[in-house]
Amino acid sequence: MLYRYQKLLANYRHRFILINRNYTLLWLGSNISLIGDILFDTVLTLWIGTQLRNQSYAPLAISGIALAAALPALVVSPFAGVFVDRWQKHRTMRIMDMLRTVLVLSLLLISVPLPFLSLSALPFTLKLGVIYGVIVALSSLSQFFNPSAKAIIREIVPEEKRTRAFALTLGASMFAWAIGSSFAGIGYAILGFSWAIVLNAASFLCSWALIRKIRISEPVMEANIQEAGLYRVFKDLQEGLRFIAGSLVLRTLLCTESLFSFALGMLNVLAFFFITQNLHLPISLFGLFCAAPSLGGILGSWLVDRYAAKVGVARVYYCAMICAGIIMEVTAVQSHPLPALIGFTLMNVAYSHTGSALGPLVLKATPEKMAGRVFSTIGTVTTVSSLLGTFLSGYLSSTLLHDIDISLYAVRLNGVNIIDLCVGLILFVSGVYAYWHLRKMS
Incomplete structure (x- = not known):
């Protein structure tokens, strides 16, 4: 009986494997964090728009989100690629996920009145400055995570299956966009802004846990031992x-x-x-x-x-x-x-x-x-x-x-x-x- 149960479990587990175990873990972690990002960005837009409903600079404040996210891609990304090639990509991705978790949770200080330290009484313009700063930092960390996630596919996916790997990643990202944007408005109306912060942080933590389970032996780059x-x-x-x-x-x-x-x-x-x-x-x-x-x-x-x-x-x-x-x-x-x-x-x-x-x-x-x-x-x-x-x-x-x-x-x-x-x-x-x-x- 136990053997039959183990065999049935192994068959079901095999059905959920995409290409191989390592890629499945990478795919799950990346897309869970992506859904959290989309939820967070959409709810953040709704929150700023609601707070500045009657203000003439509301569109400018909302466009600041996109600008803050794009700026690191212009300034940080070229140099991030140098370090991605030097560092072990698996370890880099885990570190970036942990740092992004801490950064997102820091926004609770301006959205929730906490007993030990709270900045929720700050003027809204200062809150916007904090939010933009956190978005810049999150986007900067993503400039290390994203190239690492693409480059590591060389190590975990055979060449003949790489098109399928990128296709699965892209298809899942479109599904994540549809799901995240659809539920963001409903969630914001019922639960407010803070829930999106917690969910986004939880998505990064979940991504860290899944990517940590990837078993890979990366070669040590020559640049690692250089100055x-x-x-x-x-x-x-x-x-x-x-x-x-x-x-x-x-x-x-x-x-x-x-x-x-x-x-x-x-x-x-x-x-x-x-x-x-x-x-x-x-x-x-x-x-x-x-x-x-x-x-x-x-x-x-x-x-x-x-x-x-x-x-x-x-x-x-x-x-x-x-x-x-x-x-x-x-x-x-x-x-x-x-x-x-x-x-x-x-x-x-x-x-x-x-x-x-x-x-x-x-x-x-x-x-x-x-x-x-x-x-x-x-x-x-x-x-x-x-x-x-x-x-x-x-x-x-x-x-x-x-x-x-x-x-x-x-x-x-x-x-x-x-x-x-x-x-x-x-x-x-x-x-x-x-x-x-x-x-x-x-």
Whole structure:
């Protein structure tokens, strides 16, 4: 009887294994912490918006959250990649999780009146300063955690299964985004701001516990025994940049990903206006309309695992980007919600294909000692591109394209449509550029 029970338990345990035990633990830990992040960010936005409901600077205060999160990606990320390549990645991830847990819990001091030490009576502007500081610190620690999580896949996942690994990670992140953003509003209305702090801290602690169970023997890097002075840091950073500049594959990926992020930055800024004005949907359905296309990302992550090995990862990458451009061109001129929803869902299918193929392409073109610097550089460049796209889109739609209204056959174009058409063109050109340089890898 005991033997039969143990056999049944082993069979069920095997069904829940994704690729292997180590990857499953990494996948679970990363996505649990991601759900906590999304809940926290959404509730934080709602809390600031509620507190500053009648203040003219409320939008600026909310935008400060995104700015505080993006700043470390510009300043810290390039140097973080140097240390990720020097340090043991498994240990780095555990340390970052513990530090992020402590940082998030520190926000309880300004949100809950504690008997021993409480800052809840501080003016709201000072509370905002504390929150922005904590977000900057959390984002800085993530610049060490995220490249480590991507680079360690080389050690725990065989090369032939890496596309599946990145696809599972990307699909789960889209599911986490849909779940986190959907429950954040309900949780905030019932429990308030403090519960999001506790849940986010608990998610980091859970991630630490799961990642701690990973069994891996990482090789000791040569850089670990070298001096860690400032000169050496800059020299290692320069070495990584030179390696990227000398690799055709990495140069191509860096260029296409920067254009892709630039286009998505433009698209995300105008999503609210496209949905409420061009598609004439009520504001109450805005969140649901944004969350529904994430199902396309989940579907795309499942599909890419089925045929990436047969057609080649490079071909999946550039074909998906070309398709994303064509789909965006069609979606940009829609005035009815259903065709637009289908278009955005297909866009997420294509996006999941490019995101799933990027990681394996980078790891294949990068030696182990450079992985942290390459992933960090890509993260920095894409963040800058996204911010530039966000700024340019907001500026053009508010100034030069604000009063544009063009009738072209049965289609009416305004500033939002024109920018979205430009987004589709940028994606298409990026895909053609990737095809031109990566087609030999297919």
